[in-house]
Amino acid sequence: MRPTVHDVAAKAGVSLATVDRVLNNRPGVRSVTRDRVERAIATLGYVRDVAAANLAKGRNYPFVFILPEGDNSFMRGLEGEVRAAMARSASERTQITLLPVPAFDAQVLVQALSEAHESRPAGVAVVAVDAPEVAEAVKRLRDDGIAVVTLVSDLPGSGRDHFAGVDNIAAGRTAGTLMGRFTGGRDGSVAVLAGSMLVRDHRDRLEGFSAVMAEEFPARRLLPVIEGQDDPVLVEKLVRALVEREPDLAGIYSLGAGNRGLVAALEKTGNSKTICTIAHELTPHSRAALRSGTIDAVLNQDAGHEVRSAIRVLKAKADGLAVIEAQERIRIDIFLKDNLPIEQA
Amino acid sequence: MRPTVHDVAAKAGVSLATVDRVLNNRPGVRSVTRDRVERAIATLGYVRDVAAANLAKGRNYPFVFILPEGDNSFMRGLEGEVRAAMARSASERTQITLLPVPAFDAQVLVQALSEAHESRPAGVAVVAVDAPEVAEAVKRLRDDGIAVVTLVSDLPGSGRDHFAGVDNIAAGRTAGTLMGRFTGGRDGSVAVLAGSMLVRDHRDRLEGFSAVMAEEFPARRLLPVIEGQDDPVLVEKLVRALVEREPDLAGIYSLGAGNRGLVAALEKTGNSKTICTIAHELTPHSRAALRSGTIDAVLNQDAGHEVRSAIRVLKAKADGLAVIEAQERIRIDIFLKDNLPIEQA
């Protein structure tokens, strides 16, 4: 049988109350006695039954998740994962409030952060917009003892406790290697399609991609970056113009969202098979395009992992515990049509 | 506040005992009363506090994990994950026994299974050897009400409850697509290096790989399969002979273990950069070879995921609960040198 506090008390020759004082760092224990108890804990291999402890404490964790609104498939998937976490809140003793804000709007985000602040949560997770006033708002939360985790998009210099997202420079590098090798058999240039260079993730991905192309595939000509504002209609127009302008196009790296327009342009102009296309985020659209062969590879960050990691980290920070950073690192998944995961409800 | 059994009893106008009878499917409740209670549960949104329930039940899950011995890096990593799960056993109410057996020996595995049987565990996880007598032993366990999950290597027709491993046909297909596209720029043949065709995983991977090569890259010549018995020394010899025999070799797909010999042969003969090499399982060796460029891509199954999934499934089966198969599906990870996860301790 697993040892309990009673066993520890008996082994150490002290009362239950003393063991409790040691375990919960309460005052009023001589260091000699403390040592005796700790030795007993060590020899018995006692570990606190967390379930029973939480039950007794009635501990719960009120968290606020701030996510961008809009029809971005990835963000909607992320919201779905947060809602799934809310459904689990009973067993995880969390109490999650979802706070939607317009995308890419620093001012509104600052307001949302102070609104979250007023509800006095134990922690806040936020998809950050990279602006100094947002960083200030995050600082205020932290100064008030509220844990803050950035989600998907980071905010360096804000003093946030943790970033739950992928290394986007590495993601760009991975795309570069795939692009270079997939187009190895042919000539032609490569285009990069971004959402906006004002967003940190996109800048990082471009940096990684360009670096690998320059280092390892210097013969390949890189066209100037096209910014599609993650807008399917605009993207489609831009891509149509691109393929007309560049009959010799070997590949397109789409590092932002709004891939519907990209796919539409490629399929309507009959270029879906000839141009090597690499995109980000596995959504119903990108999945279909991958399966049909219009997209050749998708780099993905698992939104479910990110949300669950954010919650684990927020809990740990709220309890003042350490986080094993390596364990919370989010992987970059590569999907080809052959290793697509089964579609979930 | 979250509703409790007391609230449900009050709402339904019945006693605590009746609510308990409904919740735990105990007999002696009229269906009208049962309905009343269930309506109360629904309207209040009551969810059982699993922590409290487990505490009250004092439930624990004795499991046996049967793994092959030997210096196979992947298997040692798997063992490490099982030990990590043993360390968590306190909080997860599991009680895991590790049973090592010589690799690829059906007879010994049967003995190990009956030894496990005698300890009367709630469940058994086993890296299966594909043999009828093993299937028989698994059947005996299941007939005795013990849940059985196959790990990494499946055993169809044994009636096992679940397989915690990857779809190896899909893995082979993925390797095929990568090989075809990575070698797109050049002529030359492709070789396949297996451990043994007696093992199910290897057969499946070959099947998937060959299918994609035939369907999508019919011009590429596939050499006859080389069997290296997962033995580094033998593999090195065979690969050396191969590269001498086939000066025009474009790629090698190594679908088994023992990649140290492969890497050594390629590096010593100076072919490490010219031949496209795709291998399985991310180990310290394959990681180093990936980083140095000797291996171009590694397909991986996450041993940690597999072990945790196996435990979740064993628990569910032991409690007679349903498993959401889609949620327990193990993904095939693709690693390039650019998206390697940080090295863990």
Next chain:
DNA sequence: CAATTTTTGATGTACGTAAATCAAAAATGT
């Protein structure tokens, strides 16, 4: 050595559920 402070013990209640017992009430069959 007495007075004071600090440390320890003993005990009880709480958390939300499980499980058992015994008595009471209601439904069923004849």
Next chain:
DNA sequence: ACATTTTTGATTTACGTACATCAAAAATTG
């Protein structure tokens, strides 16, 4: 209407920990 069976209620104990209270013992101080 009676006996019998089934259903329900009331109550208690337990799981392992947290936390509070009050008394007792030990250590420290003057």
